[in-house]
Amino acid sequence: LKEAFKNENLQFVFMCGKNHSFAQKMAAKYRRYPHFKFLGWLSEEEVMVWMAKADFALAFSLAQMAVEAGLCRLPIFILRLIEGQEDGFREVIENRGVGMFLPGDPQSQVALLKILHCHTDELFAANLRRWQKELLSAPNQLKTAIART
Numbered sequence: 001l002k003e004a005f006k007n008e009n010l011q012f013v014f015m016c017g018k019n020h021s022f023a024q025k026m027a028a029k030y031r032r033y034p035h036f037k038f039l040g041w042l043s044e045e046e047v048m049v050w051m052a053k054a055d056f057a058l059a060f061s062l063a064q065m066a067v068e069a070g071l072c073r074l075p076i077f078i079l080r081l082i083e084g085q086e087d088g089f090r091e092v093i094e095n096r097g098v099g100m101f102l103p104g105d106p107q108s109q110v111a112l113l114k115i116l117h118c119h120t121d122e123l124f125a126a127n128l129r130r131w132q133k134e135l136l137s138a139p140n141q142l143k144t145a146i147a148r149t
Contacts, residue, residue, distance in 0.1 A: 002033050004110045010117075012058075013037045013050055048072065056120050058113075059099075062089035070135045073128040075099050075120045079109055097127035 001012060016023035016038055023038040030036040042050070051057065051072040059065055059078045066089050069076050076099030078090055093099040100116075100123075102109040116123065 001110055002030065002036065004114050005035065006033075008035075010055075011035045011037060013039060013054070015039050015042060015047065015050070017041055044068075056117055057099075062086050062093065066093060067135060070098060070128070070131045073125075073132050075124040075128060077102050077113055077116070079106075096131050098124055098131045 005012070012035060014023070014026065014037065016026070018041050020040045023040045026036075027038040030038070039050075047068055048071070051068055051074050054072070054074055057065065057069050057074050057076045059076050060080055062076070062078065062081065063086070066076065068074075076093055078093065078099060078101040081087065081090055090101055094101060102112050104112070
């Protein structure tokens with residue numbers, strides 16, 4: 001990422017969660033690259049603020065991120081997942097047309113991302129609007145389904 005996007009006007013923000021030592025280690029390693037930012041644990045509100053500013057998300061884990069990104073109408077490019085555990089979430093993202101898996105080795109994935117990141121609106125915008133609406137209406141649908149049982 002650092003080489004492929006060094007001349008682009010993009011900032012990559014890595015949400016490292018509770019792995020504070022990893023966030024600190026990576027921040028130190030990439031301190032000379034102003035377009036890389038590493039964050040530790042964030043509240044739900046802080047996550048939403050960062051996602052609302054983003055153009056796209058890169059995912060290694062999808063469960064909660066799929067919902068957060070969907071609420072912000074943020075397309076997801078999937079790099080690697082925990083096999084078996086995350087496959088279902090990948091199918092949800094791809095079947096709804098709100099993101100895509102980038103195949104191949106890391107260099108191939110970055111090359112594909114470099115091509116696709118400029119086209120997220122035409123690739124995903126309409127589907128992201130539907131996905132956001134579906135997510136926002138889900139609590140009411142669940143209440144209705146529970147009331148019927």
